[in-house]
Amino acid sequence: MNQTELFEIRMSDVSETSLLTLYCHALESQSSDPIISDPKAVEIMRAMNQELSKSKKRLHRKMVKGKIDKRMVVHIAIRAKRYDEYVTEFLKSSPEGVVVNIGCGLDSRFSRIDNGRVRFYDLDLPDVIGIKRRFLEETDRYHLIPSSVLDYDWMEPLLRRCGGPFLFVAEGVFMYLHREDVKSLVLELQSRFPGSELVCEVVNDLWLKGALKGIVNFKMRKELHLGKDATFHFGIKGSREMEKWNPGITFLDDWxxxxxxxEKLGWLRLMGRVGLFRKTQWTVHYRLNQP
Ligand SMILES: C[S@@+](CC[C@H](N)C(=O)[O-])C[C@H]1O[C@@H](n2cnc3c(N)ncnc32)[C@H](O)[C@@H]1O
Structure with missing residues (x-):
């Protein structure tokens, strides 16, 4: 297996996608007029550069040289900023609310949104959390959960410790999971955290079949140089699709x-006017009420 080892931790192909988003946050932070400011991402990137400079992988060599497609850097930074806003909006009405960042990667959202009262949980696979621990310390309001989101044992301690209200965010994660797993996760969240909110990124399921799937895989392998297990499995047709999974799941908005x-999005802003493009990869916000 051609797996990456970082800080003596072996990373899977899917976990490795967290490196790309980290580099996007850091590179954008260092650019002029940055979309997000993330000194922690810059600090982690610098330490990571030393580790990755030993690597022979193309992806790693490109990252160390800061050679990541500028459009991708801008997109990922815009997404991070928008997810920060979702969290900030939630905290306006629930300043002591509980935020669970599902598939958090190496992102440092807590430091970007901390209002001094939020309780924040970063959840990711044990390899990613292992690396994250080197850079971020847990406190009474900031916690790391080394677990697959699909291993529901992480939910019980959270319910014991916190009364809510709960916001779950899943930025760039659900597409890597299988449909039945995403569905059962959402139903589990609904049943155990009734009244909670979910903000999740989704892809259009048109991109999971035939020639369009070929384009996605080409981009992942040949342009991003990600391993073969980093591939999209889950998509939906429209924002209201999850409402059909169970009564009580309520669509709030999408983005x-x-x-x-x-400004940095340039002419691509025009794409927002074309429904098909707007809904290629987008974000949906639901409330998970009791059925
Ligand atoms: C593209 S990265 C996004 C990271 C972060 N949300 C961001 O936007 O910077 C996808 C993340 O999902 C995580 N992930 C994938 N499957 C997961 C699972 N079953 N449980 C928890 N995390 C998972 C990966 O380890 C990776 O960190």
């Missing part, structure tokens, strides 16, 4: 990169 007014 696409192309809705952004960021």
């Amino acid at each position: 696409s990169y192309f809705d952004s007014k960021e």
Whole structure:
């Protein structure tokens, strides 16, 4: 197996996607007029550069040289900023609310949104959390959960410790899971955390079949140089699709990169006017009420 080892931790192909988003946050932070400011990402990137400079992988060599497609850097930064806003909006009405960042990667959202009262949980696979622990310390309000989101044992301690209200965010995660797993996770969240909110990124299921799937895989392998297990499995047709999974799941709003007014998006902002493009990869916000 051609797996990456970082800080003596072996990473899976899917976990490795967290490196790309980290580099996007850090590179954008260092650019002029940055979309997000994330000194922690810059610090982690610098330490990571030393580790990755030993690697022969193309992806790693490109990252160390800061050679990541500028459009991707802008997209990922716009997404991070929008997810920060979702959290900040939630905290306006629930300042002591509980935020669970599902598939958090090496992102440092807590430091970007901390209002001094939020209780924040970063959840990711044990390899990613193992690396994250080197850079971020747990406190009474900031916690790391080394677990697959699909191993529901992580839910019980959270319920014991916190009364809510709960916001779950899954930025760039659900597409890597299988449909039946995403569905059963959402139903589990609904049943154990009734009244909670879920903000999750989704892809259009058109991209999971035939020639379009070929394009996605080409991009993942040949342009991003990610391993073969980093591939999309889950998609939906429209924002209201999850409402059909169970009564009580309520669509609140959705958001696409192309809705952004960021100057750096350039002419791509025009894509927001074309429904098909707007709904290629986008974000949906639900409330998970009791059925
Ligand atoms: C593209 S990265 C996104 C990271 C972060 N949300 C961000 O936007 O910077 C996808 C993340 O999902 C995590 N992931 C994939 N499957 C997972 C699972 N079953 N449980 C928890 N995390 C998972 C990966 O380890 C990786 O960190």
